Amino acid sequence: MPPLLSIGEFSQVTHLSVRTLRRYHEAGLLEPARVDPASGYRSYGPEQIPTAQVIHRLRELDVPLAEVGRILASPSTEDRARLVAGHLQRLEDQLQRTRSAVASLRRLLHPEPAPLPVELRRVPATLVAAVEGTVGSDDVLDWYSAAMAQLDAAVPAPAGPPGGLYDNALFTDGHGQAVVYLPVSHAPPATGRVRARTLPAAELAVTVHPGEHDTIDVTYGRLGSWVVRSALAVAGPVRETYLVGPRDTPDPARWRTEIGWPVFRVAPG
Amino acid sequence: MPPLLSIGEFSQVTHLSVRTLRRYHEAGLLEPARVDPASGYRSYGPEQIPTAQVIHRLRELDVPLAEVGRILASPSTEDRARLVAGHLQRLEDQLQRTRSAVASLRRLLHPEPAPLPVELRRVPATLVAAVEGTVGSDDVLDWYSAAMAQLDAAVPAPAGPPGGLYDNALFTDGHGQAVVYLPVSHAPPATGRVRARTLPAAELAVTVHPGEHDTIDVTYGRLGSWVVRSALAVAGPVRETYLVGPRDTPDPARWRTEIGWPVFRVAPG
DNA sequence: TCTTGACCCTCCCGCAGGGGGAGCCCGCAG
DNA sequence: CTGCGGGCTCCCCCTGCGGGAGGGTCAAGA
Incomplete structure (x- = not known):
């Protein structure tokens, strides 16, 4: 016994x-x-x-x-190991996010006094090849790279740098509509999830975020501040344009991300 | 406006x-x-x-x-920076704990089949210089190093390696009584929090945990297993003796921690 | 002026993993 | 026989957030 x-x-x-x-x-x-x-x-x-x-x-x-x-x-040792490894990967990701948050916090607490150069730009409707989907903010990165690979395969000669359209709900509620696109001069045939799409004309408050995306929310905040103080209001999903990104240089310090926030004028008074 | x-x-x-x-x-x-x-x-x-x-x-x-x-x-920038720095420190600590848990998990999933050498040892009452306190498991490390510094200052010539007595509640409920001590041959004068104390005689199931404390719980479990299978039961707080510790060598791989669990015989049947 | 729809309000419930405590049963020892 | 140290179940509280109900507000268009 x-x-x-x-x-x-x-x-x-x-x-x-x-x-x-x-x-x-x-x-x-x-x-x-x-x-x-x-x-x-x-x-x-x-x-x-x-x-x-x-x-x-x-x-x-x-x-x-x-x-x-x-x-x-799970019956087999391999299954167990695989599940555990998955979790260790998630811990790695979390660590990365922590690093980003620390970096961002540092910027916020030691703000650069240099004013943010913002441009108000009216952009025409644009023809793009796009992949569209509803994603959670956790999966955005995976989703993005998969979509971009499909776009690259479908569009041999893009007419400009890639970009993305992100629903505000994606940031605030953790899930929402997202679109990544490559500008094209002629509508491509629909292949896989890639579709032709026309981005509507819009008035955008545009600025450029230099470096990696760790601290992009700081730039978002400064842009938002500018928009409000300029008696404008935000309307519709944000547009990001990856002027210089990981596909151009492996050095994150040299990345340049254009942020365009659709705005409209608020009636004075 | x-x-x-x-x-x-x-x-x-x-x-x-x-x-x-x-x-x-x-x-x-x-x-x-x-x-x-x-x-x-x-x-x-x-x-x-x-x-x-x-x-x-x-x-x-x-x-x-x-x-x-x-x-x-907090009013001043320094206060803010201090509080934030404290939190970053806590993040570091947490990262360390995560690393420990991963290491421990690895050992658990790839168990060493070598049997754990356990010795049943009757120890006599021992005179020690001790620092005692109620601590939370989060603060144990800080508390321990502070207490050990006081002990070192109060006891010039200890009669053996340092040790600790840890209430079981400390592990299970997250807070409990802890004692760290240095064996002495004569009762030292009470200085600061250092008091003379006599550890009671006891019958201990003793084993040695090699290396850093990352995976010490695995050894605890194996020792517990041995105790149970030997028709014994645990009684009273655990005794750890730091045969070779950070004060002896900076290389954690060479540490040796003796774990002694007070036991008593369970009536057979 | 009315309606409609987007927006905002409060309040309650759910989730995860626990802690604290009430109120009761159970077995053992003095 | 009585006390006490366990064990049991059940319920509420905590954190920080999301979902959703039910109802008030506000502006634009008919």
Whole structure:
């Protein structure tokens, strides 16, 4: 007969709190070796210690309980390794975002007093080859690179640098409509997700964000500030134009991103 | 008269959702420039855009709203910088913990089959110079180094390597009693927080954890497993003895930490 | 002037993972 | 037999955010 541990004893050897163990039971992550039908008392076996520790570690990595369950339930070691590797990748991404936020914060706290050069520009309707979709802000980067690859394949000779149209909801609500495009002189045949599209004419408040996109929100804010102070109001999705981007130079410091915010004049008074 | 923005417009220029802006108002972080007394409509001024962005960045760094409030309310730039620096430090620490968890997880998923050498040892009561306190598991490291510095100052010639006594609640509930000590041959005078203390005699299940403390929980689990299978039960706080530690060598790979878990025999059957 | 639709308001519920605590049962030891 | 240290369940609270209901406001167009 194997030695069984009360929940309190198991808590001591695993360094998990009693409450947490109960929750893990409830969530189906760590079924006690025995549950007394009369009293409901939980008993754990020593062979469950490693499982408890794996859960502990995964939780330290902020893996959601549901995902932990999936990892524990996966039959093969490779599956487990793949799921865990996926999470480590997500941690990497998060670290990158943290770095960006730190960089952005630094700029905000040590603001450059140089005024932002903004130009009010009336742009005509433009023919483009575009890929359109509804995305979550987490997936934008993946979605963007996939779309851009399709565009590059479909458009041999673009008439200008690539650009994107981003719904405001994408930033504020975390998901929304996005369009990436390449200007063309003639409508291309529809291939894959690539479609011909005409960007409407608009009046844009335009500025250029230099460098990588870490701190682009600062530039957005300064542009927004300019727009408001100029008695204008924003209307419609933002247009970004990648004047110099990763396809042109691997050095992020040399990137140049044009931000164009559609505006209209607010009646004075 | 300065141009004022509706909450929706402000949401668009700051990339914060309307709901979030309302929450920040409620939390006192970002008071609208005007609130219509009749309709309750919020209006924001363009000068609030940078503030909104600072909040946005801080939230991306998982700074709690209360702390954001403190940062925004702090009068001097130095205070602000200090608070932010503190948070960046916390991010660093968290990163370190993440690294530890990853390392630990790797060991758990690729377990070493070598059996853990465990010794059952009866230790006599020991006279020590000790610093005692109730700490949260987050502060243990800071608390430990401060206490050890005091001990080193008070005890010129210790009779053995330093050690610690850690309440189980410290691991499971996140806070509990902790003691660090240096063995002495004669009771030292009480200086600062340093007191003479006698560790009670005990029967300990003892093993040694090699290397840094990243994966010490794995060793804890294996030791716990051994204890249970040997028909023993844990009793009282864990004793760690730092046979070889940071004070001996800067190379963590050569550290050796002895873990002693007080046990008692469980009546068979 | 009325209607319509976009916008705004408040309030409640949900999510994740826990913590705190009430109120009760259970078993053991003095 | 009584106390006490566990164990049990159930409920509410916390954080920061989203979804949605139900209702008020405001401006443009008919």
